[in-house]
Amino acid sequence: MPLGVVQVAAGENHSAALTADGQLYTWGRGKYGQLGHGDWGNRPRPVQVASLRGIRTKQVSCGADHTLVLAEAEAEAGTGGADSSACRRLVYSFGRGTWGATGLGSTDNTCRPSRVQGLESEDVVQVSAGSRHSLALSTSHQVFAFGNNDFGQLGLDPGLVSNGRGPPGGFHSGGGDVVSPRRLTSLPALPVLAVLALGDASMVLLQEARPGENVVAGPHPARRAGRHLMPYDLPDLRHLAAAAATASADGRMVRDVVTAVEDVLSSPGYVLALFADGKPSSSASASASGSHTGTTAIAGRASSQQSLGAAVTHGSSTSLSILEAAANVGDSDKAGTEGGRGSEGSVPSVPVGMDVSAIQACFAALLRLYNREVVAALGNSLMKLLDAIFLLVSTGPVPGSRPPSSGGPVGLGGIAGGSGARSVLGTTAATPAAGASLRSFPGTAAAGLGDGAGSGDSVAGARLSLLRVLFVVFQCPLLSGSGMGLGLSSSLASRLISVTLRLPGDALQLLCTWLVSLPWELLGGRVVRPLQQYLSKLAEGGIVGPDGRAEVLAAARVMAGLHAANEKAGGKLPFSEFFNQQLSTHVNLRSEYLLWLEVAGGRSTPPSGSAAAAISQPLMSLCQTPFLLTPEAKSRILQGEAQIQKEAEMSASAREALLQGLHPISAVFLDISVRRASILADTAQQLASRPPHHLKRPLRVSFVSQGVAEEGVDQGGVSREFFQLLVAEIFQPQYGMFTYSEESRTFWFNTSACLEDGAAGEFRLVGLVLGLAIYNGVILDVHFPQVGPMASTRLVRYGKVPVCVRTFSI
Numbered sequence: 001m002p003l004g005v006v007q008v009a010a011g012e013n014h015s016a017a018l019t020a021d022g023q024l025y026t027w028g029r030g031k032y033g034q035l036g037h038g039d040w041g042n043r044p045r046p047v048q049v050a051s052l053r054g055i056r057t058k059q060v061s062c063g064a065d066h067t068l069v070l071a072e073a074e075a076e077a078g079t080g081g082a083d084s085s086a087c088r089r090l091v092y093s094f095g096r097g098t099w100g101a102t103g104l105g106s107t108d109n110t111c112r113p114s115r116v117q118g119l120e121s122e123d124v125v126q127v128s129a130g131s132r133h134s135l136a137l138s139t140s141h142q143v144f145a146f147g148n149n150d151f152g153q154l155g156l157d158p159g160l161v162s163n164g165r166g167p168p169g170g171f172h173s174g175g176g177d178v179v180s181p182r183r184l185t186s187l188p189a190l191p192v193l194a195v196l197a198l199g200d201a202s203m204v205l206l207q208e209a210r211p212g213e214n215v216v217a218g219p220h221p222a223r224r225a226g227r228h229l230m231p232y233d234l235p236d237l238r239h240l241a242a243a244a245a246t247a248s249a250d251g252r253m254v255r256d257v258v259t260a261v262e263d264v265l266s267s268p269g270y271v272l273a274l275f276a277d278g279k280p281s282s283s284a285s286a287s288a289s290g291s292h293t294g295t296t297a298i299a300g301r302a303s304s305q306q307s308l309g310a311a312v313t314h315g316s317s318t319s320l321s322i323l324e325a326a327a328n329v330g331d332s333d334k335a336g337t338e339g340g341r342g343s344e345g346s347v348p349s350v351p352v353g354m355d356v357s358a359i360q361a362c363f364a365a366l367l368r369l370y371n372r373e374v375v376a377a378l379g380n381s382l383m384k385l386l387d388a389i390f391l392l393v394s395t396g397p398v399p400g401s402r403p404p405s406s407g408g409p410v411g412l413g414g415i416a417g418g419s420g421a422r423s424v425l426g427t428t429a430a431t432p433a434a435g436a437s438l439r440s441f442p443g444t445a446a447a448g449l450g451d452g453a454g455s456g457d458s459v460a461g462a463r464l465s466l467l468r469v470l471f472v473v474f475q476c477p478l479l480s481g482s483g484m485g486l487g488l489s490s491s492l493a494s495r496l497i498s499v500t501l502r503l504p505g506d507a508l509q510l511l512c513t514w515l516v517s518l519p520w521e522l523l524g525g526r527v528v529r530p531l532q533q534y535l536s537k538l539a540e541g542g543i544v545g546p547d548g549r550a551e552v553l554a555a556a557r558v559m560a561g562l563h564a565a566n567e568k569a570g571g572k573l574p575f576s577e578f579f580n581q582q583l584s585t586h587v588n589l590r591s592e593y594l595l596w597l598e599v600a601g602g603r604s605t606p607p608s609g610s611a612a613a614a615i616s617q618p619l620m621s622l623c624q625t626p627f628l629l630t631p632e633a634k635s636r637i638l639q640g641e642a643q644i645q646k647e648a649e650m651s652a653s654a655r656e657a658l659l660q661g662l663h664p665i666s667a668v669f670l671d672i673s674v675r676r677a678s679i680l681a682d683t684a685q686q687l688a689s690r691p692p693h694h695l696k697r698p699l700r701v702s703f704v705s706q707g708v709a710e711e712g713v714d715q716g717g718v719s720r721e722f723f724q725l726l727v728a729e730i731f732q733p734q735y736g737m738f739t740y741s742e743e744s745r746t747f748w749f750n751t752s753a754c755l756e757d758g759a760a761g762e763f764r765l766v767g768l769v770l771g772l773a774i775y776n777g778v779i780l781d782v783h784f785p786q787v788g789p790m791a792s793t794r795l796v797r798y799g800k801v802p803v804c805v806r807t808f809s810i
Helices: 237-246 251-264 268-274 284-288 320-328 356-367 372-393 442-446 455-473 488-500 505-516 520-540 545-568 581-586 589-599 611-616 631-659 676-688 692-696 717-730 759-775 789-796
Strands: 005-010 014-019 024-028 043-048 056-062 066-074 087-095 110-115 124-129 133-138 143-148 177-183 192-198 201-206 422-424 670-675 699-705 738-741 746-749
Touching: 014 056, 066 124, 066 133, 087 124, 133 192, 133 201, 237 251, 237 356, 251 268, 251 372, 268 372, 268 455, 356 372, 372 455, 372 488, 455 488, 455 505, 488 520, 488 545, 505 520, 505 545, 505 611, 520 545, 520 581, 545 611, 581 631, 589 631, 631 692, 631 759, 670 676, 676 717, 676 759, 692 759, 699 717, 717 759
Parallel strands: 005 056, 056 124, 124 192, 670 699
Antiparallel strands: 005 014, 014 024, 024 043, 056 066, 066 087, 087 110, 124 133, 133 143, 143 177, 192 201, 738 746
């Protein structure tokens, strides 16, 4: 994936790149071990240096055939003395040791990163690799040199060089090699700002300090001198926005914020580093020495994903549990922290390594400036961010998806490429065709797939990183319309949905689980309601053509994932939050229902419209997402369905009557004649004698009094009176089928009656009566309490009688 490159170094035949999370990638010729992969082979594309995983790399420098790495590593528990500090700065080297440029005390080549023992007692802040020699600078302004000195590039006294492998040489005339770091003593006693080894020459930048001035050693983001020698330091957007707010009259501060937003929020790797949890503030040691504020340290996290398998590449057979396991690999020691597993088999609460409060604080600080330039930069950067992800996960057309915009390069962060595109560790994303599947981008293929080892691990780690980036974007307030009238919400929501639906079903389910784990006010205000607003705008504008319909169904599918995760979480948000009034009002419900029947293959019972099923495959009808439709819309669908079935049954009955020589009018209605005094018994007897398909005919009721039918034609009023009298009879306490609660004024099933012999038939009659009423468009005055899914499940399992309260699927 786009890793957010913060530094690139190039030698004569090999290159290295440092990412925002402190991981090192190398590629090129490996004849002398300068790639650090444990062998002497070449690498045609970037591959992560596995030996340095879990170690936060701060700087990298490439010589002709050797590599220097400045890193921070946590001190081992139980160590004492100076080594017991929270972090230690270590210098690693690997590659060609012929002239001692690796500083390892010998001239042997090494293919694995090894600590430079001669610098372990020093607090090194910068390293620089020349063609055949190396330099290092410590916080105490001491410069160390090692390697070849044929041209005097080490700047050492002749007596010191004589201790090396070769003969002694002078300061300028040179001669001899030094295989271990030696301190330069010939430099003036001035602060050292930077060191630079170039070819067979060396340069040291000094500063004349004023009396009492404390000058920090080495390159520093606060000053220009030598700043290009160190990795890009991610700006802290929150602090920059706060500074701009206090200096509102200074336009330069706002421009700095705009530049920082465009740089950071357009790169997936930078976004992950910016919002990583548990990372310290920028350069603690430098801050203690009077460094500037407004930057965050580039936090590192081990990216080792263990035995996840290559099946996660396309998600065809990958279960949610595999991705959940990947999300928690390497973090099992963080028991009790946010994002960790609470118990075995539980779903992770939030993405491991993401700081939700930092995400919210950053967005709030930027929007609190009330500056249109900042808001526009935020929206455009997030669009570029989604474009980058879109190119990476695109494997084919998805209904409702839009190709990324072609107006400018995508923000992959780090290396400038040609033709208006940016290259990430050698992979150029210039056109949609260049964005291949997850298997082909550097977070996967480049990170070890070339060796055929750990391919599934890299793929899973890359996909989880993309999910974390989407987790951040879903929380942006611009989705809810906080865009100062710039119209960013709809375009951003459309692009976000397009990218999200490029994910396989298991990844989408995990992302929705993470989003539902947010506090309910964030889940509702930042995720669900903005998507509802987007759906409402689409519905109000009219669902015109295949594209408009595809956009609606795409948004509905994302809502289906959120609804399923919300139900799994026990209903953190009430079901009413998922109703969409505008969609229910403007959509053609009859067409949606007919499409639903078509999806069912012509069967009378359409397939399940559950939200979980809607995640795994594209939607064909909004009836597959019933939670979006209001009760009124569902009632209209039921009435429309009943009318279709009535017409079909009447037509079939009329044909059957004609074949039997009867008049069709005598066979197209469900005629029921009842006595008012025995309405329950008469109804039960007549319904029991009818075949099931007769119940689909239009109902026609007549009351009988003293053996004679009462006058009047049933045009709806007689049927309503029939159902009112029948329901009042059924719910009489004397029958004991239902109990009445005075407190809630609702009826419920009498559990004792459910266990009696013949109870199933009696309750079936109740179901027939209620079903016939709904089928014939009669509203009954029956008060049942609202029953959730869990309550329905308990009813199914209660007692010996298979009593079940089923919820309508539309």
